[in-house]
Ligand SMILES: [Zn+2]
């Protein structure tokens with residue numbers, strides 16, 4: 001995280017996949033599942049963006065990012081929830097039925 005402070009490289013939310021999916025471990029607010037990108041800024045102007053491969057949890061309140069699957073509630077792993085999951089028509093991977101965007105390829109569902 002050294003670059004974050006001196007190099008103008010920031011991690012930013014690119015797309016909210018699903019809001020209120022979990023609880024922040026720092027402040028207890030609800031966190032969103034998001035796609036992120038790293039943004040290189042020079043004098044506050046974005047000059048380059050790298051979309052991140054994996055979705056992350058993001059707390060809008062304390063601005064922390066967490067790895068996906070960091071603290072999924074056990075209830076979400078029930079067989080019924082898996083059966084209800086959709087498949088992304090672009091990459092064929094199982095995604096949560098109420099996601100607006102595929103967390104793997106970013107396509108709108
Ligand atoms: Zn928080």
Ligand SMILES: [Zn+2]
Nearest residue numbers: 088091102105
């Ligand atoms: Zn997909």
